[in-house]
Amino acid sequence: MKSLKIIHKIGLVVFTIGFFTFLSLFFLGQYQLDKNVLKESIGEEAFTSVDKIAEDIYGKKYSNQFAFVSDFKSILNETNTEIKSRFEINPSLAEEIAKSANVKSFQQSSIDKALGEPSGEAEEWQLKQLKDYTGWMEGREYESSEELVAQLQKVISDVNNSIISQKGFSKDNINNKAFTIAKQSEVGPVVQNPWLWLFLAIGIPIIGAIMYLLPKLKTEHAGIKNDGIFHSALKNRGWIGILLGTFLISFYVFLYWFPEYMTSWIVMVDPLSKMLSGNPASQWFMYGFLYTLAILVMGIRMIIKYRHSPYQMVRTVSVMFFQLAFAFVIPEILVRLNQPYMDLKNMWPLDYSFFFDYRLNEMVEAGTIGLFMLGWGIALFTLGVPIFTYLYGKRWYCSWVCGCGGLAETLGDPYRQLSDKSLGAWKIERWLIHGVLVFAVVMTAAVLYTYFTGSSQLLGMNTYSIRAVYGFGIGSIFSGVIGTGFYPFMGNRVWCRFGCPLAAYLGLVQRFKSRFRITTNGGQCISCGNCSTYCEMGIDVRWYAQRGQNIIRSSCVGCGVCSSVCPRGVLNLENRDEDGRFNQPSLIGNDSFGVQS
Incomplete structure (x- = not known):
């Protein structure tokens, strides 16, 4: 046991050295025109x-x-x-x-x-x-x-x-x-030996992270433990969390608007990009590579942490697979085969550029495969969303497939307790997320109007301006800078909860036409509050559990962590007939006192 703790500490040191090596690349570049x-x-x-x-x-x-x-x-x-x-x-x-x-x-x-x-x-x-x-x-x-x-x-x-x-x-x-x-x-030195720097800046942190995580299989019990998490400088808005949040926000600002200052990081992954797509790396390849690694490494952490729950282990493996295969590798191989780049699991309106003119033209001009991609993308949000959400709730996508959800559930898991559970936050959430959905629909309608008519003016507005505002405000600032950069400040599902238009669409279907619900047994609830504390979507789960009410909130992504952390087995994720989803009896203990609609 002592040797495992030593490996654990060495892993932290190795990761820290590798991470600072990664940061140092930002300052190691040399340039000659x-x-x-x-x-x-x-x-x-x-x-x-x-x-x-x-x-x-x-x-x-x-x-x-x-x-x-x-x-x-x-x-x-x-x-x-x-x-x-x-x-x-x-x-x-x-x-x-x-x-x-x-x-x-x-x-x-x-x-x-x-x-x-x-x-x-x-x-x-x-x-x-x-x-x-x-x-x-x-x-x-x-x-x-x-x-x-x-x-x-x-x-x-x-x-x-x-x-x-x-x-x-x-x-x-x-x-x-x-x-x-x-x-x-x-x-500079990165250009001369990118493989070496890839190992030093990426390989070493991965080795350190795995050395840090694996001993937990023997030294820590499975599941969430209230062992000082609210006193952690990393996990409760302490100075380490603030530094990490600042780094993430800065990273996204440079990625979206100043990639010319990130060239050493991009040059470092050039060999990988050429292996997959045959093209030099762009900032988006570098970002996709780091994004995928974060989900894979932190996914290992999730599997170790929730090894007592088969549901959590399979769900984590699912998001790791979909990110690695569908979001990262397959799109790059498609480019190598001279086909349009496409993440086959992503869909409108999350993929808000799907109906942009250049994307439509690219798919149409690609022939059979391009037309399949167009048909697949349309079928996914017109048929896939209502059918699968009816059968399984929005968890089929948000917690098992989506890359944004995958990053939130892995890299963002240490911060799930920071989500605001107040009624005020819920009101803001509903207005914001449905407002973004309406904005996405209006923007897409304007884009399609221009595509089919050739006119860039619609009701006195320039359609290209609408598209640019959405891309800047929602696609960059909200989903990137705030959506991920604010993990250490507002919890791990900031984007999913307040801004994702696809989550809003899925949520509307789940709320009113779905077999999914989380059932509760009020008679067994001891009001420990674990479920509410660790709900990443800001749902006061305990309020429902104490009353024996089903949880059918549109914001629920069905991650199942509330059930995994419940010491009494009060909560259960179920797919059943729609009867009984609404108007079930409210209970305190075993005594019914009426029906709540």
Whole structure:
């Protein structure tokens, strides 16, 4: 027993060393810009403008990504300034055009007279843009020369505003190029030996974690124990938990908006990406890899912890399998086979981009397999959700299949007791999660409207703006930054409870048309409170157990932990006929005192 405790402590030390090695990669990168890499990345036309400005940093070695990215972005911004000054049209040209124009019937030939014969690339571009932007004005009558000048000045302003998007680098383009160039320009130790650093930064923490977990098979009893968890600096909003939450939030912020600063981590997993898909790693491959490892390693912890419960062990193995096979490996292999990337277990509206134009076009153009993917995705949420939720409740997906649920049930399990059980939190939950579902439906309807009609305007709103707002606010901030980063602050199911539109859809079906319920035996309840404490969805399970009422809340994901931690066997997950789900007798002890609807 003593030797097992030593292994347990050594495992913690090994994990800590490996984790800090992983963090150190953030600061180990070295960068050197190569002219050929730059040319290949931004294209030959844009390179002509950038090359002159970038001369000073060719071959210069940077010791960190912050200085390199800053200088590179400055180069592109300077290029934008130079391009704009070269192609910008002087607003006074509006008066020159108006002088030779007929206000009673505007003709584009007046533009040729004002500009004269183009003498270079800039003049040719200006002439073409002015004609493109004034095509609708041909033959139009104006009341005065002043009105025509005002209209021409607006056209010139629109052309000038379009220069960067057409000839230069937009903000998004700068960020994308910064990531691509930073990754291709890294020359540090990680690039030279990615397999070594993969072992040091990922392999060693895994070895340490397993050494830390396995001794618990012999040194600790199975199940949840109230052994100081509310005094833990890691598990009860203590300083370690705050540091971990800060790290998770920072990780997601960099992942979504500043991946150019994560290049060492991404380069480290390049060999794995090339093995699976044949392509270099992106930030999303790196994220999927880490996400999968977290579920697998912490899944081992779950199996050890809940080894007294066959239900918990099988459920944990299920989420580990679906994450590894369906969410990580199979989509990468599909890419290697030149097929659309798709997580076959993910569905709308959780996969909110499923009906985006590029996704639909990709599936349609892929032929038989693509059409199968389209049909499968539609069938999954139109038929799979109502049928399987009727038979098994939302647990069939949220607790057995879903990757978000899988991460919450494994990596997030130490924080399940932090979920707010108050009535106020429940009210906020209902408004938020159903509000996100409505938002997802409206956004998807707008996207499909644009796809079939070609118009980006719907009821006075730009459909692309609706899509962008949803992707930023819900897809990134809510599901990522808050949904996972807030584990150590608000519990492990923040996203599932307050924001997931699919959970809202599943919950509506489960609440009103399902065979699933958690039955309770009020006569056996000793009011220990374990069930409520460890309910990750913020349900006061004890309130129902004391009254002998079925738990049929729409938020319940059927994880079964409340049953697993009950010392008296009061709670039981069941799939039975719908009769009796509602209006069952309320009990205190063995004495019935009426019926609660």
